[in-house]
Amino acid sequence: MRILVVEDEPKTAAYLQKGLGENGFVVDVARDGEDGLHCARQLPYDLIVLDVMLPRRDGWSVLAELRRTDKSTPILFLTARDAVEERVKGLDLGADDYLVKPFAFSELLARIRTLLRRGKHEHGDVLRVADLEIHVASHKALRDGKRLELAPKEFLLLLLLVQRSGEVVSRTVIAEQVWDMNFESDSNVVDVAVRRLRRKMDDPFPRKLVHTVRGVGYILEARE
Ligand code: CA
Numbered sequence: 001m002r003i004l005v006v007e008d009e010p011k012t013a014a015y016l017q018k019g020l021g022e023n024g025f026v027v028d029v030a031r032d033g034e035d036g037l038h039c040a041r042q043l044p045y046d047l048i049v050l051d052v053m054l055p056r057r058d059g060w061s062v063l064a065e066l067r068r069t070d071k072s073t074p075i076l077f078l079t080a081r082d083a084v085e086e087r088v089k090g091l092d093l094g095a096d097d098y099l100v101k102p103f104a105f106s107e108l109l110a111r112i113r114t115l116l117r118r119g120k121h122e123h124g125d126v127l128r129v130a131d132l133e134i135h136v137a138s139h140k141a142l143r144d145g146k147r148l149e150l151a152p153k154e155f156l157l158l159l160l161l162v163q164r165s166g167e168v169v170s171r172t173v174i175a176e177q178v179w180d181m182n183f184e185s186d187s188n189v190v191d192v193a194v195r196r197l198r199r200k201m202d203d204p205f206p207r208k209l210v211h212t213v214r215g216v217g218y219i220l221e222a223r224e
Contacts, residue, residue: 002026003028005030006050020112033057035056048074049112077097092139096136099111167219
């Protein structure tokens, strides 16, 4: 498996190259947007990790350019804290997932494995679990064919749970990835948001998809 990391910050780039290398990936690093675009066009990568703030050509421009010709290579972008609208923008432009900096390496690895497992065939704009459908680029969520009215953060929360479906997602990860919160302090925010989300996407339907894992977090899966 070959991964392209587009990251200008030398420390982060080295850290990613080393960590991913140790986990069996072949890693190429591009130091700016132009170089990133050039590399991505030269070789068929299995996945691209793309920083947003880059010299010469920013991550958005790289993403848009790549998606004009390549709809299928999974792209995970790295975004700054306090920038919810950036996450939405990245998904709009055709990225598959994002991580908020600073992130734990274990979380990056989990996301990468999930994206690779999903594979190129299933990859695309629509994610499905049972009768739940998520249209990533247009931010639509449907259940049983009916549109769910979700606020932007509720959509990001649901997207995170769906992308990791079948895995427990901890409150800490939810707080970091959806709220930019560092989260020793107030676990209540996540629980309240999940409750609100469930009211919209689970309560009206006989089959429940979001399940509580006591003391840890939440898991989204279709149980019998
Ligand atoms: Ca950067």
